[in-house]
Amino acid sequence: MPSLGGFLKKKRTRESPGQKDLASPTSTSSQPTSPITPTPSRGFDNSIASVTTQSTAPETLSTSQPDAPLNQASPPTVGEQQPMTRGLSPQQQQALPVPADQQNLPSISNLINPPQNDGASNSKNEHSNPASGENTTYTGNDSSLTRAAPAVQAPQIRQTKGKYSLGDFEILRTLGTGSFGRVHLVQSKHNQRFYAVKVLKKQQVVKMKQVEHTNDERRMLQEVKHPFLVTLWGTFQDSKNLYLVMDFVEGGELFSLLRKSQRFPNPVAKFYAAEVTLALEYLHKNQIIYRDLKPENLLLDRHGHLKITDFGFAKKVPDITWTLCGTPDYLAPEVVSSKGYNKSVDWWSLGILIFEMLCGFTPFWDGGSPMKIYENILKGRVKYPPYIHPDAQDLLQRLITADLTKRLGNLHGGSEDVKNHQWFAEVTWERLAKKDIDAPYVPPVKAGVGDASQFDKYPEETDHYGQTGHDEYKNLFTDF
Ligand SMILES: Nc1ncnc2c1ncn2[C@@H]1O[C@H](COP(=O)(O)OP(=O)(O)OP(=O)(O)O)[C@@H](O)[C@H]1O
16 A cells, blocks of 8 residues: 655655755845856866776775875855755746856757767776675676667675674765665775765654665665666664665765756756666666656766665566655656556656756646645646757657556667657767766866765764664664
């Protein structure tokens, strides 16, 4: 049975000291300046040939990491932060001026076409397996990441249990908060590298009936391995909390970038949508529905490529499921009306995401009331602003369609139908999968030094971490 817990878990409005009044556009203290400004050095410059991301397990001893103090990064003070207006109405959004950078759009070919390879490096992501110490390297030949080989490899399951404890990490600042706890920036005491640790309060998880989802989150994250999905290195627990050790994705949430930019130029939205499409394709080929697509769960790595985080609703579903969960604005009608549903809900959500990136608001948004949003979803009427590119509108109409026999992604061609749509015509999918295409925006972060300047600030709290007393939920989280 669908539970209202699903409604309650994911509130689109999150409160933090850095965000003050998210629902009110009048909380804007200064006109946001769009960070998506083409720079000659990266992002729109084809001379940057490739991207190399290195990930290292927290317990791997390394001397290559500079021993830089965290405060070198000089995170902005709360007062300096750009306002975020998650609750802006379409009318309010439309009343906002078009950002300067959107009046002068970057060339689509610069953005989507492959850059010239300067021979400096091949696009390659190295992952050290924390359990075995083996290195798994994504190379240009990794067929699981290219369109040429639709048979995506079954993911290898990383052995993550029992590898870490709280004592392995120094807990630094909070990166984000959620319904059951928070995500901290941490530094490994072994290799001095930085990671993100998601801490979930067991009591809260149980109270909100999310035990199964939480165990699923761990299982799914452990299983997946893809350039656009966050890597889980391990999990552990104490008597009060569950801990998930992940890569620290330094560039912040796409949500923050979108709110600062108001809306993205067509090619920029296309770039992010294309990376998400590859991630969804990978998940679906591994029978995983993601179910929580939204800009808050899309992080930018230091080069500006996406990483999907928060697998709290991901589920292994070969066929059909019935659970009501997700974020109101992004729910497909078959979820709202408690019908059985399948992977195609993620393609619906991709449509909502593309719409939000192009317009700055979601199509069914309505004064912040979930019930009103659900009504609108079931009515299914979408008003497309005139500035949406006709190809984008055509794709959106095919994704945001209640009729499952017509929804793109759910048809015979599967994800290929989405990738072959005219809006994505310039995308070279093989190169995109290898991160061989420059991102439109490179976050201003100092790489590898624990620079969390792209994240909002939160009041800190580490109460009850590391407690060893009686654990009344001992039998519920045996995988952690
Ligand atoms: N690997 C990571 N690197 C950097 N920041 C992260 C990482 N994972 C999560 N965060 C930050 O923490 C925030 C909360 O994480 P997450 O969404 O996983 O928590 P949650 O408890 O499921 O939240 P919610 O209840 O809102 O869905 C994210 O929006 C992001 O800002």
